[in-house]
Amino acid sequence: MVSKVVVTLRLYLCILLLCWIPKLYAFDLVHEPISPIPAASNLSPEKIELGESLFHDVRLSKDNSISCASCHNLSKGGTDNQPVSRGVNDALGSANAPTVYNSALNFMQFWDGRAFNLREQTNGPVHNPVEMNSNWPEITHKLSHDRPLSERFARLYPEGLTADNIQDAIATFEASLLTSHSPFDRWLKGDAQALSEQQIQGYRLFKSYGCISCHQGANVGGNMFAYLGAVNNVQSYFQQRGTPINPPDYGRYNVTGELEDKYLFKVPSLRLAVKTAPYFHDGSVSTLQEAIRLMARYQLGREIPDNHTEAIIIFLHSLVGEHPRLTP
Ligand code: HEC
Ligand code: HEC
Known part of the structure; x- marks a missing residue:
């Protein structure tokens, strides 16, 4: 009798364990340190459209010469592909322009995190003397002469055309710039065919070197x-x-003015890294090969062999998702 109970119990435990194995496997997948880019949701299509036209509107700059898109070209990965950007009167900036794609996923904006969100971020380029060199009263004054534009604002916002609402529309447009359905995200969601053997190998190296300790989450x-x-x-x-x-x-x-914050940067997203050369906050690194070599040396204290660098680059290609404005 007792042995019968033991046998049944063992059998029961075996079945329980067998049921758990696939669950454990799925558990592991869910807990990859990179997660899929979520789909943009709950954004007003009319505000996105308005934000997109403002993003391309040169009247946001002092002399009507440049727009946000001048430095964040949407077909070029959302950057200008220059070491540092040039603003009004060809003024030379001092930092490399990061991509605007997926910027809504960043916990803060700018290399030093000086803006908490995309709305606040727009104050930066608008006022920067080497970027748009303007200010909100000047911009709203100029735009208010544009009847159809004022009417569009009036239809979408009770207060009509105001600085706040310009910022809101641009931030809404930027929130729509998500590059979803990348091969890597499809693989994360269970499509085993979405990645090549080489890409999986590159991802393994990315994890085993420790790149993942900083480049992680939905935006890598x-x-x-x-x-x-x-x-x-x-x-x-x-x-x-x-x-x-x-x-x-x-x-x-x-x-912050705190000494211990010297040389501290927001870890940049690698989602579109294969499209956004040159690299680093100073734009001083022209190739991905060199960027990865320097990362291994300065962030991890290692020299990385060329074949590992190449494998990581092949993996980085799989992070590029789709967006109608982004040319493949
Ligand atoms: C003259 C070139 C230029 C113009 C014009 C410009 N930007 Fe930028 N943008 C940059 C540079 C350079 C940075 C990085 C500056 C820094 O971090 O110090 C940046 C950073 C950003 C970021 C932060 C991204 C991140 O990952 O931190 C966003 C978002 C952005 N710009 C959106 C805009 C919008 C919206 C406009 C128009 C209102 C605009 N930019 C106009 C060059 C430009
Ligand atoms: C300790 C954190 C950390 C680790 C580990 C790390 N990175 Fe970075 N990575 C950063 C930071 C911070 C920057 C920005 C540096 C700068 O601009 O001065 C960066 C920048 C980059 C860039 C340039 C992106 C751009 O748009 O300019 C690439 C590419 C990159 N890392 C890849 C890697 C790879 C591959 C590894 C592993 C071999 C790695 N990183 C390891 C923190 C890290």
């Missing part, structure tokens, strides 16, 4: 700050760059 970055030179001395990074250290190189220190 954009959710934490990290020191440039987390492991290796940052001074030798600037030495090999060959140009003097400038204020933008101080990163988060410029926001």
Whole structure:
């Protein structure tokens, strides 16, 4: 009798375990450190459309010469592909323009996180003397002469055309710039065919080297700050760059004034990295190969062989998703 109970119990345990194995497997997939880009939802299509036209509107700049799109070209991965951007009167900026795609997923905006969200972010380029060199009263004054535009605002916002509402429309448009359905995301969701063997190999290396400790989450970055030179001395990074250290190189220190925040940067998203050369906050690195070599050295204290770099690049290609404005 007792042995019968033991046998039944064992059988029961075996069945329980067998049922659990696929669950454990699925559990593992869910807990990959990168998650799929969510679909943009609950955004008003009319506000997106209005935001898109403002994003391309040169009247946001002092001399009507540049728009947001001048530095964030949507067909070029949302950047200008320049080391540092040029603003009104060809003024040379001091930082590399990050992509606007998926920027809604970042926990803060700018390399040093000086804006908390996309609405607040728009104050930066509008006022920056080497970008649009303007201000909200000037912009709303100019735009208010545009009847059809004022009417569009009036239809969508009770207060009509105001600085707040310009910011809201642009931020709404940017929130729609999500690149979903990448091969990598399809793989995360269970489509085993979505990635090649080489891409999976590249992803394994990305994890085993430790890149994933900083470049993670839905945006494969954009959710934490990290020191440039987390492991290796940052001074030798600037030495090999060959140009003097400038204020933008101080990163988060410029926001907080705390010495320990020197050289601390928002970890950039790698979602569109294959499209957004040159690299780093200073735009000093022209290829992905070089960016990865420097990352391994300064962030992880390792020298990475070329075949591993290439495998990681092949993996990075799988992170690129789709958006109607983004040319494949
Ligand atoms: C003259 C070029 C230029 C113009 C014009 C410009 N930007 Fe930028 N943008 C940049 C640069 C350079 C940065 C990075 C600056 C920094 O972090 O210090 C940036 C950063 C951003 C970011 C932050 C992204 C991130 O990952 O942190 C967003 C979002 C953005 N810009 C949107 C806009 C919008 C919206 C406009 C128009 C209102 C605009 N930009 C106009 C060059 C430009
Ligand atoms: C300790 C955190 C950390 C680790 C580990 C790390 N990174 Fe980075 N990564 C950063 C930060 C911070 C930057 C921005 C540096 C700057 O602009 O000065 C960056 C920038 C990059 C860029 C340039 C992106 C752009 O748009 O400019 C690439 C590509 C990159 N990392 C890939 C990698 C790879 C591949 C690995 C692993 C070999 C890795 N990173 C490891 C924090 C990290």
